[in-house]
Amino acid sequence: MVLFSEDHTQETRHRGRIEVICGSMFSGKTEELIRRLKRASFARQRVEIFKPVLDTRYSESDVVSHDNNSIPSTPVDTSASILLLSSEIDVVGIDEAQFFDEGLTDVCNELANHGVRVIIAGLDMDYKGVPFGPIPGLCAIADEVTKVHAICVKCGDLAYISHRTVADDKRVLLGEKEEYEPLCRRCYQKALRGESGRKTE
Numbered sequence: 459m460v461l462f463s464e465d466h467t468q469e470t471r472h473r474g475r476i477e478v479i480c481g482s483m484f485s486g487k488t489e490e491l492i493r494r495l496k497r498a499s500f501a502r503q504r505v506e507i508f509k510p511v512l513d514t515r516y517s518e519s520d521v522v523s524h525d526n527n528s529i530p531s532t533p534v535d536t537s538a539s540i541l542l543l544s545s546e547i548d549v550v551g552i553d554e555a556q557f558f559d560e561g562l563t564d565v566c567n568e569l570a571n572h573g574v575r576v577i578i579a580g581l582d583m584d585y586k587g588v589p590f591g592p593i594p595g596l597c598a599i600a601d602e603v604t605k606v607h608a609i610c611v612k613c614g615d616l617a618y619i620s621h622r623t624v625a626d627d628k629r630v631l632l633g634e635k636e637e638y639e640p641l642c643r644r645c646y647q648k649a650l651r652g653e654s655g656r657k658t659e
């Protein structure tokens with residue numbers, strides 16, 4: 459698997475395509491999204507990040523890691539809004555894509571068919587290991603899928619899931635990253651067994 463492509467053609471060609479960057483929490487999805495968008499920006503492409511409008515209680519702690527040369531990000535309430543706001547954009551970045559509606563798949567196809575490079579970052583699975591929202595469908599239609607991994611906090615292997623460390627059954631528990639830990643498959647199974655006395659499992 460090629461994680462960091464140095465192929466420059468993506469920055470210089472105006473050709474529509476869909477790229478998905480997915481993985482668990484703490485896997486560097488957003489960083490990779492920003493890295494690609496910055497390169498496109500250096501190549502004088504017009505770039506923008508869209509992210510879902512989330513419950514306001516959590517809105518301050520989400521998504522794009524802001525630094526001095528951060529890329530403008532626009533919160534939108536539905537995937538259809540991305541289409542409306544992308545008319546002057548060469549490269550569309552979408553962060554936290556797992557929280558968008560299923561219409562996102564069609565929106566991305568539509569953009570790519572019109573020559574836009576679409577780069578999507580999102581959680582592949584929820585904390586129970588269930589494929590998350592529109593991400594599986596997006597992986598299917600993507601020209602390129604990059605799966606990034608966090609490191610298992612128990613053993614140092616590659617993590618595969620964001621294990622929730624608190625007993626809360628709500629699927630979307632946002633902006634509470636201290637309540638998750640990246641675990642590999644083996645340590646996740648161990649954690650589930652260890653928790654069998656608790657009410658979550």
Ligand SMILES: [Zn+2]
Nearest residue numbers: 610613642645
């Ligand atoms: Zn492990």
